[in-house]
Amino acid sequence: xKNKNASLKNLIQWILAAVLAFxxxxxxxxxxxxxxxxxxRDTGATPAIYHAGKTVxxxxxxxxxxxxxxxxxxxxxxxxxxxxxxxxxCSHTKGIEVPMDKRYxxxxxxxxxxxxxxxxxxxxxxxxxxxxxxxxxxxxAALQEIPSVKTVIIEIPSTEYAPTDFVGYNTRQYSADFxxxxxxxxxxxxxxxxxxxxxIFPLTSLYLSKQFVSDGTKATPFFQATxxxxxxxxxxxxxxxxxxxxTENAFKSxxxxxxxxLVLLYHPSIQINPDGTISYKxxxxxxxxxxxxxxxxALFAGMGGTWHETYNNKQLIPYGFSNTAPAQGHLNEDGHxxxxxxxYMILEGGNN
Amino acid sequence: xxxxxxxxxxxxxxxxALLVLxxxxxxxxxxxxxxxxxxxxxxxxxxxxxxxFQCLVAYVSAKMICRTRLTKGSSGKPWVLxxxxxxxxVLGFFKYFHFFTGGHxxxxxxxxxxGISFYTFQSIxxxxxxxRGKIAEPENFLKVSLYISFFPQLMAxxxxxxxxxxxxxxxxxxxxxxxxxxxxxxxLMGAIKKxxxxxxxxxxxxxxxxxxxxxxxxxxxxxxLAYSIQLYCDFSGYxxxxxxxxxxxxxxxxxxxxxxxxxxxxxxxxxxxxxxxSSWLQEYLYISLGGNRKGPIRTYINLLLxxxxxxxxxxxxxxxxxxxxxxxxxxxxxxxxxxxxxxRKSNTGLASKDAVTSKRACFIHVLSILCTYxxxxxxxxxxxxxxxxxxxxxxxxxxxFTDGIQxxxxxxxxxxxxxxxxxxxxxxxxxxxxxxxxxxFNKFWPKVIFILVILxxxxxxxxxxxxxxxFQF
Numbered sequence: 090x091k092n093k094n095a096s097l098k099n100l101i102q103w104i105l106a107a108v109l110a111f112x113x114x115x116x117x118x119x120x121x122x123x124x125x126x127x128x129x130r131d132t133g134a135t136p137a138i139y140h141a142g143k144t145v146x147x148x149x150x151x152x153x154x155x156x157x158x159x160x161x162x163x164x165x166x167x168x169x170x171x172x173x174x175x176x177x178x179c180s181h182t183k184g185i186e187v188p189m190d191k192r193y194x195x196x197x198x199x200x201x202x203x204x205x206x207x208x209x210x211x212x213x214x215x216x217x218x219x220x221x222x223x224x225x226x227x228x229x230a231a232l233q234e235i236p237s238v239k240t241v242i243i244e245i246p247s248t249e250y251a252p253t254d255f256v257g258y259n260t261r262q263y264s265a266d267f268x269x270x271x272x273x274x275x276x277x278x279x280x281x282x283x284x285x286x287x288x289i290f291p292l293t294s295l296y297l298s299k300q301f302v303s304d305g306t307k308a309t310p311f312f313q314a315t316x317x318x319x320x321x322x323x324x325x326x327x328x329x330x331x332x333x334x335x336t337e338n339a340f341k342s343x344x345x346x347x348x349x350x351l352v353l354l355y356h357p358s359i360q361i362n363p364d365g366t367i368s369y370k371x372x373x374x375x376x377x378x379x380x381x382x383x384x385x386x387a388l389f390a391g392m393g394g395t396w397h398e399t400y401n402n403k404q405l406i407p408y409g410f411s412n413t414a415p416a417q418g419h420l421n422e423d424g425h426x427x428x429x430x431x432x433y434m435i436l437e438g439g440n441n
Numbered sequence: 442x443x444x445x446x447x448x449x450x451x452x453x454x455x456x457x458a459l460l461v462l463x464x465x466x467x468x469x470x471x472x473x474x475x476x477x478x479x480x481x482x483x484x485x486x487x488x489x490x491x492x493x494f495q496c497l498v499a500y501v502s503a504k505m506i507c508r509t510r511l512t513k514g515s516s517g518k519p520w521v522l523x524x525x526x527x528x529x530x531v532l533g534f535f536k537y538f539h540f541f542t543g544g545h546x547x548x549x550x551x552x553x554x555x556g557i558s559f560y561t562f563q564s565i566x567x568x569x570x571x572x573r574g575k576i577a578e579p580e581n582f583l584k585v586s587l588y589i590s591f592f593p594q595l596m597a598x599x600x601x602x603x604x605x606x607x608x609x610x611x612x613x614x615x616x617x618x619x620x621x622x623x624x625x626x627x628x629l630m631g632a633i634k635k636x637x638x639x640x641x642x643x644x645x646x647x648x649x650x651x652x653x654x655x656x657x658x659x660x661x662x663x664x665x666l667a668y669s670i671q672l673y674c675d676f677s678g679y680x681x682x683x684x685x686x687x688x689x690x691x692x693x694x695x696x697x698x699x700x701x702x703x704x705x706x707x708x709x710x711x712x713x714x715x716x717x718x719s720s721w722l723q724e725y726l727y728i729s730l731g732g733n734r735k736g737p738i739r740t741y742i743n744l745l746l747x748x749x750x751x752x753x754x755x756x757x758x759x760x761x762x763x764x765x766x767x768x769x770x771x772x773x774x775x776x777x778x779x780x781x782x783x784x785r786k787s788n789t790g791l792a793s794k795d796a797v798t799s800k801r802a803c804f805i806h807v808l809s810i811l812c813t814y815x816x817x818x819x820x821x822x823x824x825x826x827x828x829x830x831x832x833x834x835x836x837x838x839x840x841x842f843t844d845g846i847q848x849x850x851x852x853x854x855x856x857x858x859x860x861x862x863x864x865x866x867x868x869x870x871x872x873x874x875x876x877x878x879x880x881x882f883n884k885f886w887p888k889v890i891f892i893l894v895i896l897x898x899x900x901x902x903x904x905x906x907x908x909x910x911x912f913q914f
Contacts, residue, residue, distance in 0.1 A: 105885075110889050111896060114897055118897075118900055121900075122900075296900070361648075361652045361655045365655040367655075411850060414644050414848075416648075
């Protein structure tokens with residue numbers, strides 16, 4: 090009997106210890122990692138938005154924090170300026186690996202605002218895996234969500250897409266019910282609970298996101314979350330014609346929805362070579378993408394030359410952090426700064 | 442199947458359950474042997490035959506040595522030579538085929554069976570120990586085979602000596618809660634070293650060693666020091682996990698590392714680093730070569746030769762030979778220095794304690810530790826670099842200030858400082874003996890700490906490439 094009691098006491102102690110340790114671990118992890126819940130949606134520009142009003146903390150790759158605005162994207166809570174530069178892009182543009190004010194969109198905003206920090210001149214509408222094919226599908230909805238757009242910048246880290254990635258052209262519809270704070274309110278209870286648990290216990294979302302990292306060098310849980318997009322797709326020549334057709338359709342649909350200033354921001358990944366030089370890889374589809382951009386009056390801003398020049402002059406690498414490896418993963422502060430400088434030059438220089 | 446995988450967890454739980462349910466000595470040995478075979482076959486079933494073959498060679502050789510002694514009264518030397526020779530031939534074929542054929546058979550792919558070096562060494566030690574009369578005649582194949590194939594240490598050591606392990610088999614250790622608790626703690630420590638520290642540091646080390654010409658001197662220094670930590674945590678982490686798994690089943694394996702980077706000289710380093718290999722090399726190679734019995738010159742040659750062969754064991758490349766030779770030379774220099782110092786002491790008639798103040802002695806000791814660590818790190822450059830030219834580039838950049846990418850890996854700083862503090866604590870508190878410290882699970886807070894550490898380790902483990910460095914050897 091005495092032994093039984095002791096065993097029971099021991100078991101209860103272990104359970105209590107587990108609960109206490111779990112709570113403590115969740116508190117301790119917050120300065121390193123905190124991810125607000127995602128609100129998935131069938132309408133709107135992007136397939137998902139963050140839970141509005143929350144904060145993102147990321148020490149997994151680089152170290153950054155950002156605020157989720159009332160629309161569910163990472164921006165400061167400020168009213169929009171009369172004319173806004175809308176930036177659509179993936180996790181590089183979202184930029185949670187650097188502090189919010191060091192992202193290229195924030196730096197560009199500072200430059201364009203002319204000292205007026207009461208309004209937002211550049212609006213960052215980026216989520217993980219929001220690549221060109223998805224952007225094309227949600228392009229019209231994005232313009233409906235941010236009506237006062239002067240210029241649209243589309244970030245494309247690669248020009249290589251499988252024709253099957255283009256699931257639609259401007260088919261996503263804007264719906265006020267699934268935008269910003271209302272989107273979370275309209276979620277079913279089970280999804281609200283799921284989001285709530287992830288937010289109260291950030292450790293769970295960290296564990297879950299770690300499962301998606303198969304390539305350690307990328308060192309980010311987000312990089313793999315590509316909403317079904319095939320990141321490593323290299324198309325065989327047989328589908329090149331098809332590729333040209335779908336990208337042409339994509340540009341056509343963009344231009345049907347928008348005839349204003351359009352910039353394609355292309356920032357290729359780089360590689361550090363054993364001989365100490367760097368190289369960036371322009372894919373075989375790159376010339377076509379450039380050509381089609383010109384045809385549809387879009388400015389193609391390629392960062393490859395800037396990457397090269399900056400490395401040769403200052404040995405600076407635009408990707409990678411002190412907790413990952415140079416040239417791996419997302420844009421770092423140098424990368425963001427260089428992009429902001431180039432974009433500012435383009436926007437202020439009148440496309441020269 | 443490696444330790445930090447779900448299949449291993451399932452495998453281990455089943456094995457433990459069987460060991461709890463079945464208490465007979467021989468039945469348990471059969472369970473452990475079958476479990477070891479399953480563990481090995483899970484990696485590549487074809488090489489299970491090789492493992493069994495090695496066990497058979499060891500068993501038959503040992504049996505024949507004893508029989509020859511009894512029937513003919515001779516020492517059984519031919520059987521030692523045959524047994525050891527066969528083991529070495531198998532090892533040599535898999536490990537050095539391409540090296541010695543000069544790349545003439547490059548199209549022939551020869552996979553190195555994982556753990557072959559380790560079970561070959563155990564087979565050799567068994568044969569030689571029987572020959573030297575250190576252990577008795579083998580009773581049956583089961584025990585010999587289990588000694589060589591025991592799954593916790595099969596893949597990467599520690600290299601266990603038969604005289605340490607076989608008596609444990611005879612004792613038929615019971616599965617106790619105390620052993621499970623201790624084993625779990627040792628295992629957790631090893632898992633953290635491997636998955637949290639070593640794998641994370643590999644990110645920095647791999648990047649810099651892949652393109653050393655791109656990085657600044659500071660970055661290169663950081664990567665070299667990071668590699669020293671990575672290698673230590675990777676290998677000692679595996680050893681700890683192996684020791685922990687064995688401990689949970691009631692078996693004690695040899696400690697493989699003992700605060701190696703706090704060694705004050707290279708001789709001490711080799712008594713603290715990969716202890717089971719260095720003692721194996723000393724016992725079965727250095728002593729077999731003549732040890733220090735044939736005069737000082739032969740002693741130095743034997744030392745050098747042992748270390749060069751030790752280097753060659755790690756891999757058939759010039760880098761490993763240089764690495765071994767550097768350590769061999771350092772051991773010789775240290776021996777000469779000790780001899781010179783002894784001579785000086787006896788000439789002046791001063792004891793070392795009288796000759797120097799304690800403060801000065803302390804300063805010299807710390808300086809010696811630093812110098813030894815730096816020397817070891819420089820040698821690791823040859824160990825890690827992909828080729829000789831790359832190693833020389835790294836050394837050149839370490840010595841001559843060069844511009845390049847500035848890359849100080851933050852985890853190197855954090856883990857480096859944490860490990861330094863832990864090492865210093867253990868060094869001072871445990872009198873330079875890095876013994877395992879255990880939490881007392883009879884109290885509440887140690888339970889919380891244990892679970893908290895597991896949760897945080899799961900948060901900070903590195904999800905990239907988790908292969909063990911020493912599996913390739």
